[in-house]
Amino acid sequence: MAKAIRKKRRPKYGRIFFSLLIFGLFIYFVVKLGLDLFYKEQSTYLVTSGSLNIENRYSALVLRNEMIVDTKLSGKITYFVSEGTEVDKNTQIAEIYNDGSKTEVVETSEREINRKKIEFDYNILEYEITNLRNLILFQMDSKQYAEIPSLKRDLMLKLERLDKLQTENKFLSNRTASYSEKTIGEGVLMDGQKLAIYAPASGIITYRIDGYEDFLTIDNLYNINYDEISALALEESSLVRQSVKPNDKLFKIVDNANYFITAVVSNEEVDTYKNIQSISVVVDGKTLKGDVYDVFVNNDRAVVVIQLRERFDSYFSKRVIDCSIIRENYKGLKIHTDSTINIDGQIGVFVVND
Incomplete structure (x- = not known):
């Protein structure tokens, strides 16, 4: 009997290819669905409110309320207060001692002495008045109201005294108040x-000066050419020494409650400082x-003044300090950039009415 011979089946490549194609399409649609669900923006989403901060770095000028103390005496000097110490009025800062060394005699007329008495009283008063005003504002900002009534009483008394001095000497009323x-x-x-x-007044004691105390003042901020500040050679000198002679400066007192910084900004940045009050300044x-005190034009650019x-x-x-100024200008609803469209050249978010 003859044996049957079985034919070998050929692989059906067409069916395999078709199956792989179907499987590939299935994987594609699954992946696409996942991307649509998890990575692409939804057609609708919950809009939340928020704010947009703008930050820029500047080289800023520091303006302070300052008083320089000097002497007409000569002799050895001993210091009792270290650099940067906050002191109250009538705190002993130093002591001058005549050890027998040769001294320089400075003759002063009686008229000059009397005139200086009036001027010195005025200098101390104008410093203390500014300091009291700043302390009252500081207490109000800090919501510490207990000391405000007594501070106001002291301020009114000093203002009355100041008015009497100005009446006695009209020339004194034209002096710069933030430097004395x-x-x-x-x-x-x-x-x-x-x-x-x-x-003679309360504040921070420093023995370093730069020689511009009488010009770089708060009251003089509109008279400063800020374009030249970057080229200014601000070299500090120390007042600490072993002995003093007539007309030597002894130390400087700086207002511990208030100061200003000014920065040159581009004209494009001016609007970011307008219509706002509170800002943040980052230093070191x-x-x-x-607070934004003022913004004004300075030649081709502008100057912002921060208190x-x-x-x-x-x-x-x-x-001069390097700082960052952060201002919170824009408050409203946060919208994804994908939601903005352009219609007739106007970019924005449009509300669709059902």
């Missing part, structure tokens, strides 16, 4: 005689709260 000088010690110390030097990693009451390290001696 005070001389302590007239005449000559006898051999072995000592004179204690007390702070520390964030300070401040600060919180301190950064060495604010009492630094004249």
Whole structure:
């Protein structure tokens, strides 16, 4: 009997290819569905409210309320207060001692002495009035109302005294209020005689000056050519020494409650400072709260003036600082950029009425 011979089946490549194609399409649609669900923006989403902050870095000029104390005496000097110490009025700062060394005699007429008495009283008063006003504002901002009534009483009394001084000497009313000088010690110390030097006002004590205290002042902020500040050679000098002679500066007192910084900004940035009040200033990693005091034109650019009451390290001696100014300008609904469209050249978000 003959044996049947079985034919080998050929692979059906067409069916395999078709199956792979169907499987590939299935995977494609699954992946596409996943991308549509999880990665692509939804056609609708919940809109939340928020704000947009704008931040820029500047080299800013520091303007302070300052008083420089000098002397007409000569002799050895001893210091009792260190750099950067906050002191109250009448705190002993130093002591001048005549050890018998040769002294320089400075003769002062009686008329000049009388005139200086009036001027010195005025200088101290104008400093204290500014300081009291700043302290009252600081207490109000800090919601510490207990001391405000007594501060207001002191302020009213000093304002009355100031009015009397200005009536007595009209010339004094034209002086710059944010800078003043005070001389302590007239005449000559006898051999072995000592004179204690007390702070004529409260504030921060510093023994460093840059020589621009009488010009780079708060009251002079509109008269400064800010384009030249970057080229200004601000070289600090120390007032600490072993002995003093007539007309030597002893120390500087800086207002501890209020100061300003000014920065040159581009004209495009001006609008970001208008119609806002509170801003944040970051100096050496520390964030300070401040207020926009003014924005004005300076040649081809503009100057923004920020008032600060919180301190950064060495604010009492630094004249120029690198800082970032953050302002919160825009508040409203946060919309994804994919939701904006362009209709007739106008870009925005449009409401569709059902």
